[in-house]
Amino acid sequence: MRISILLPDLRGGGAERVFVNLANELVVRGYHIDFVLLNTVGELLCDLDSEINVVDLCANRIRNAISPLAKYLGAESPDILIAAMWPLTVVSYISAKLACFKGKVIFSEHSTLSIALRRKGFVSRIALSWSIRYLYRYADAIHVVSSGVRADLFELGLPARLSPKVIYNPVYTPRKVQTRSTELKLPVVLNVGALKEAKNQELLIRSFSRVIKQVPAELIIYGEGEMRGRLEQVISELGLQDYVRMPGFLGNISEGYATANLFVLSSDWEGFGNVIVEAMAHGVPVVSTNCKSGPSEILNNGEYGVLVPVNDEKLLAEAIVKELKERKFDSSLLIRRASDFSVDKICSQFVDLFQKLVS
Missing domain, CATH: 3.40.50.2000 (Glycogen Phosphorylase B;)
Structure with a gap:
């Protein structure tokens, strides 16, 4: 055929x-x-x-x-x-x-x-x-x-x-999940996606300025797009140059997930949310906006990850802090769920x- x-x-x-x-x-x-x-x-x-x-x-x-x-x-x-x-x-x-x-x-x-x-x-x-x-x-x-x-x-x-x-x-799931490096000084919060309006990484950056006041951490955003200039401006305005990195597009994204303690999706809208499944497949817990459409279906209304309202800087920060401190979701559970996709x-x-x- x-x-x-x-x-x-x-x-x-x-x-x-x-x-x-x-x-x-x-x-x-x-x-x-x-x-x-x-x-x-x-x-x-x-x-x-x-x-x-x-x-x-x-x-x-x-x-x-x-x-x-x-x-x-x-x-x-x-x-x-x-x-x-x-x-x-x-x-x-x-x-x-x-x-x-x-x-x-x-x-x-x-x-x-x-x-x-x-x-x-x-x-x-x-x-x-x-x-x-x-x-x-x-x-x-x-x-x-x-x-x-x-x-x-x-x-x-x-x-x-x-x-x-x-x-x-x-979504491709790795045959073997890479072990996280013990050399990393700070917990890593990860975001992967095009730097565009729908992904609302500005919300994540502003929320992260609240996070580091309570938990020492680093934010890494992989991706490229038309919002890079605006995001760099926000990072500078908030004095986050030492805490937020945007390395660009990463060919082997498994390397990125291997460094992550938490994955955050900050989108205003999606169709599905491939990166949520990718993160789970690597055993990385997820905090996501409950945007239309996809995240609530993947996470089964919060069974496999944390859902927060769209465009709520304070609640997103609180969810990130709580998950970094408590790590509620077991990696093996997340990997099994990811296998459904x-x-x-x-x-x-x-x-x-x-x-x-x-x-």
Whole structure:
């Protein structure tokens, strides 16, 4: 079976990492995989299995991908096209119609769109609502990464008769958890994610200024993005240069988790929260904002980690201090929970979906 995955590029975003993990496992299981990219850029390109084919649509804007995608679908005729995230879902619908595509199309949503689109213009919000209400019914299947994202689509107008399939994100779990270094002078609080508005690392930094007044600790934030300048400014204003480090993107993130005593997610919104599972897979306890969507599902409403209200600096600081002092969650419990999201288990759920579509 031939599966094509449509993405903007392979920069280090959560959805991109998800599909790289999924595609590499599908190749092992004998599937032929094409990554169809608007532009062939991104550090995750080097993580693709050598058997995966990469197609460059050479589209500098999303609307410019319609024609080359239609040509690709007409020429190559994959069995299934997965369009990852609006508005590429709309692009895939138009291109498939133009190409008279006979394969199956899956729309895949990875974010809580109602929150993400609040910051967009009026036209974008109308286009999103209209396409979900009137175009998503034409997909052969709709995949979402959490029950929260599923509920959000219905709130945005998805017809009630449609039934999006919830398949959580596949996350690689280490075969052996690295032992934390005993040479570290201070407990390490870790955050991993793009430096962008949705991740709200500014909240974490401001909360951390409260933490170090009660517990000696160091905050390390791995990732890159447009908010770096603003975050560096906040660190300087609060005098945290000796306590907060932002080393940038880390290729082998297991090295980062191996140094951590606690992982903190400070996001305003998510679709799932891959990094929470990654942390748990390394036996690292988690404090997370209870944002839409994903963290409460992964942590089972607080059974496997601490949930705090979104954008509450004081309560986030209190939760960090308490977990650093008490370490409530046992590593073996966290590792077992993380195994529920293993690449092998999640890939099998996708395979079931593919087989039902083409049978």
